[in-house]
Amino acid sequence: MNPLPQELLRGTYKEGFHDDIKPIHQVPKGASHEVIDYMCDVKDEPDWMREFRHRSLDLFRKQQLPDWLPGLRDIDYDAITYYASPVEKSARKWEDVPEEIRRTYDKLGIAKEEQKLLGGLGAQIDSEMAYHNIQETLAKKGVVFLSCDDGMKQYPEIFRAHFAQAIPPEDNKFAALNSAFWSGGSFVYIPKGVKCDVPLSVYFRINAEQFGQFERTLIVVDDDAFCHYVEGCSAPIYTTHSLHAAVVEIFVKDRARCRYTTIQNWSTDVYNLVTKRSFLYKNAVMEWVDGNLGSKRTVKYPSCYMMGEGAHGEVLSLASADKGMWQDAGAKMVFFAPNCTGRINSKSLSGHGGRSSYRGLVQVRDGAKNCRVQVNCDALILDEKSRSDTYPTMEVDGDLATVEHEASVSNVSEEQLFYLMSRGIKKEDAVSMIVNGFIEPIVKELPMEFAVEINRLINLQMEGSVG
Amino acid sequence: MNRQLAWQTYEKLPAPQRRDVEWQRFDLRALNLTGIAKRPQSVRVTLTGAPGVTLRPLDEDPHLGQSVPADEPHKFAALNAALWQHGALLHVPAGHKTDRPVAITYEVTGENVTAFPRTLVVVEPGAEATLVQRFTGQATGLHAAVTEVFVKEGGRLHYISQQNFENGILDFTLKRAHVARDAEIDWVVGMFGGALTRYDVECVMDGEGGTSFMYGIGAADHRQQFGQFTRQHHRTGHTTSDLLFKNVLRDAARTNYAGLIKVEKNANGTNAYQSNRNLVLSDKVKCDTRPILEIESNQLRCTHGATVGRPDAEQLYYLQTRGLSKEQATNVLIEAFLEPVLARIRVPAVYEEFQQLVRQKTIR
Numbered sequence: 001m002n003p004l005p006q007e008l009l010r011g012t013y014k015e016g017f018h019d020d021i022k023p024i025h026q027v028p029k030g031a032s033h034e035v036i037d038y039m040c041d042v043k044d045e046p047d048w049m050r051e052f053r054h055r056s057l058d059l060f061r062k063q064q065l066p067d068w069l070p071g072l073r074d075i076d077y078d079a080i081t082y083y084a085s086p087v088e089k090s091a092r093k094w095e096d097v098p099e100e101i102r103r104t105y106d107k108l109g110i111a112k113e114e115q116k117l118l119g120g121l122g123a124q125i126d127s128e129m130a131y132h133n134i135q136e137t138l139a140k141k142g143v144v145f146l147s148c149d150d151g152m153k154q155y156p157e158i159f160r161a162h163f164a165q166a167i168p169p170e171d172n173k174f175a176a177l178n179s180a181f182w183s184g185g186s187f188v189y190i191p192k193g194v195k196c197d198v199p200l201s202v203y204f205r206i207n208a209e210q211f212g213q214f215e216r217t218l219i220v221v222d223d224d225a226f227c228h229y230v231e232g233c234s235a236p237i238y239t240t241h242s243l244h245a246a247v248v249e250i251f252v253k254d255r256a257r258c259r260y261t262t263i264q265n266w267s268t269d270v271y272n273l274v275t276k277r278s279f280l281y282k283n284a285v286m287e288w289v290d291g292n293l294g295s296k297r298t299v300k301y302p303s304c305y306m307m308g309e310g311a312h313g314e315v316l317s318l319a320s321a322d323k324g325m326w327q328d329a330g331a332k333m334v335f336f337a338p339n340c341t342g343r344i345n346s347k348s349l350s351g352h353g354g355r356s357s358y359r360g361l362v363q364v365r366d367g368a369k370n371c372r373v374q375v376n377c378d379a380l381i382l383d384e385k386s387r388s389d390t391y392p393t394m395e396v397d398g399d400l401a402t403v404e405h406e407a408s409v410s411n412v413s414e415e416q417l418f419y420l421m422s423r424g425i426k427k428e429d430a431v432s433m434i435v436n437g438f439i440e441p442i443v444k445e446l447p448m449e450f451a452v453e454i455n456r457l458i459n460l461q462m463e464g465s466v467g
Numbered sequence: 468m469n470r471q472l473a474w475q476t477y478e479k480l481p482a483p484q485r486r487d488v489e490w491q492r493f494d495l496r497a498l499n500l501t502g503i504a505k506r507p508q509s510v511r512v513t514l515t516g517a518p519g520v521t522l523r524p525l526d527e528d529p530h531l532g533q534s535v536p537a538d539e540p541h542k543f544a545a546l547n548a549a550l551w552q553h554g555a556l557l558h559v560p561a562g563h564k565t566d567r568p569v570a571i572t573y574e575v576t577g578e579n580v581t582a583f584p585r586t587l588v589v590v591e592p593g594a595e596a597t598l599v600q601r602f603t604g605q606a607t608g609l610h611a612a613v614t615e616v617f618v619k620e621g622g623r624l625h626y627i628s629q630q631n632f633e634n635g636i637l638d639f640t641l642k643r644a645h646v647a648r649d650a651e652i653d654w655v656v657g658m659f660g661g662a663l664t665r666y667d668v669e670c671v672m673d674g675e676g677g678t679s680f681m682y683g684i685g686a687a688d689h690r691q692q693f694g695q696f697t698r699q700h701h702r703t704g705h706t707t708s709d710l711l712f713k714n715v716l717r718d719a720a721r722t723n724y725a726g727l728i729k730v731e732k733n734a735n736g737t738n739a740y741q742s743n744r745n746l747v748l749s750d751k752v753k754c755d756t757r758p759i760l761e762i763e764s765n766q767l768r769c770t771h772g773a774t775v776g777r778p779d780a781e782q783l784y785y786l787q788t789r790g791l792s793k794e795q796a797t798n799v800l801i802e803a804f805l806e807p808v809l810a811r812i813r814v815p816a817v818y819e820e821f822q823q824l825v826r827q828k829t830i831r
Binding site: 396401408 | 766
């Protein structure tokens with residue numbers, strides 16, 4: 001596909017600027033064992049991690065893309081830079097962040113957010129975390145919120161017990177790629193019984209051109225604890241492609257609860273290929289709130305693996321595909337334990353020739369008795385150039401399970417439009433109201449600031465889509 | 468039909484393998500295709516016609532292969548095209564309306580035999596007909612059938628198809644109907660027999676105002692494996708398709724439903740519905756369902772649903788409080804579950820036949 005004309009995007013994608021930031025470390029293009037050795041030396045990593053990375057790269061080269069995942073064959077893995085770091089180490093205070101990076105984040109309005117509503121904030125640029133800080137009150141309770149690299153060094157026991165346990169490099173091609181070149185991301189540990197009631201937030205930014213960002217996030221929510229983690233992302237608009245292949249592993253222990261909110265707003269030259277998986281233990285609750293508004297192609301299916309009895313998983317997914325985008329989003333629920341429940345609620349919009357796909361998997365394995373899962377997907381197509389697909393798979397072994405799936409695809413109803421317009425509302429405003437009503441069940445689950453942002457982004461995408 | 472081309476197509480297409488998505492949870496060990504062309508074919512065709520319609524053994528016809536050609540990318544349809552010897556042609560002339568059902572019965576018997584029956588149905592403009600197609604017999608081996616249906620402008624076809632082989636045979640069947648302007652097909656498919664039975668049931672909506680009702684029943688027990696691949700292809704706008712496939716699974720049965728609604732660009736005014744419901748009665752069954760939508764048009768309404776579940780505990784309890792045993796209550800619920808499909812059969816004798824088959828297979 002040809003890159004999008006710049007003038008079309010400039011008006012709508014306000015994060016599309018790029019700053020000249022000189023990397024301190026940068027490696028030659030291409031995925032090679034030399035790059036891994038360079039990274040391990042720079043990061044001063046233990047030997048087991050070096051071996052793990054090398055093994056993962058071999059796996060990446062061996063693994064094939066599955067047949068059901070089209071449109072990714074044209075990624076040129078050798079044209080991508082796998083590690084670039086404009087900072088030496090992540091700062092605790094904004095003043096210590098190099099000035100040109102601070103400027104970038106000021107433009108994005110990230111620092112302002114921290115004082116307002118966050119318990120902790122991390123900011124990653126290219127391969128490394130430039131900033132990572134947490135409120136003192138939370139730190140005193142024992143909440144750990146570090147970059148993933150620091151987590152490995154400062155909490156080696158917790159780290160090694162969980163790292164790559166939910167998503168081993170064998171899992172898929174992009175998980176292997178991430179395992180080989182991971183850098184940055186967050187390490188979160190919430191101790192037993194601690195309720196971390198203000199969100200921890202991380203913002204990911206790609207600044208370099210033809211870059212591969214491979215952040216790795218590991219969240220462990222111990223027994224009876226609670227955590228809300230929020231991530232956002234953006235990148236400049238180039239004419240070449242960048243690759244973002246993150247891995248997020250979450251362990252929600254007995255009776256604990258975790259909520260993970262993503263607002264993905266990459267520019268339309270980023271391939272966003274992310275593996276996100278949570279393991280839920282006895283009576284644990286996991287909620288994924290997944291908003292996909294940008295990128296050239298997103299492939300992301302947040303997953304809940306029910307490992308302990310009585311667990312409950314929930315995925316709220318919102319995808320909006322504008323011109324040049326293909327949102328291949330969805331969810332997975334896999335039941336290994338009895339009496340578990342799950343719910344997937346997906347809403348997608350496609351306009352200006354964009355394509356939204358829901359791809360989901362519900363698997364009830366032998367021994368998972370008495371499980372219930374409900375899937376709802378609704379899609380709205382805004383014009384005749386756009387496309388919407390639904391690819392759900394349900395595999396049930398044994399009985400005592402109840403699996404339900406419902407989906408609908410439609411356009412903005414003439415009747416609803418007519419009703420609103422007969423009340424004196426302009427057509428564009430009427431469409432906007434209908435769309436906002438359509439996504440409302442997901443948007444209301446977002447923190448206020450994000451909800452406002454989502455509405456703004458969706459309204460921008462919809463401009464001129466009704467004619 | 469170009470049998471040479473069909474055979475080449477058959478040879479070119481890969482044999483089913485467990486690593487293909489559509490076969491991934493099937494046990495394919497019983498499938499043996501070596502020397503398939505040399506094995507004896509055993510099919511007995513019985514035709515019961517009606518006044519004013521042509522029903523005869525199939526030979527050449529301009530419509531033959533127009534829907535499922537020799538190079539159809541479906542391994543078993545290509546095999547059928549290459550090797551078929553037995554078949555039937557139903558031709559309903561323009562404007563001719565009859566409610567006397569026409570029946571085509573294919574009986575397959577013998578050990579390790581092959582059967583490649585081919586059916587061609589042409590309903591000319593404004594005509595109306597009812598077709599009952601049966602596949603039956605006690606045999607082991609391989610059965611690959613193709614049915615091509617054309618319902619022309621304003622025509623109507625009530626098409627009931629029933630497969631009730633003894634359990635030894637492997638059955639691969641492709642049925643495709645083309646529905647023209649203002650035409651209608653009202654379709655009921657029953658799957659009861661076969662060790663491994665794969666049905667591809669497809670409608671192609673070719674003309675505005677066309678309607679397709681596709682209803683199916685699968686009753687699987689013991690170690691039976693059923694695959695149901697349905698396709699509602701809306702090539703033209705202002706067309707309607709409605710699909711409901713219901714399965715009852717007992718013992719260690721295995722079903723795999725995969726349905727696709729495909730709405731082409733500019734097929735505005737499409738109204739499509741697709742539903743797969745599965746009732747599970749044992750903890751050893753495996754039941755997969757993949758209802759898929761691919762939509763490239765925006766003036767439409769398209770919905771689908773799929774469920775896998777056991778008999779509703781509350782309903783069971785209610786019936787038991789009325790004095791029914793648990794088994795009786797379950798049986799009532801099974802019949803109630805399948806009734807919406809059975810009720811689509813408008814020929815009373817065939818309705819009863821289906822009811823009998825359902826009872827034999829599901830009620831214990």
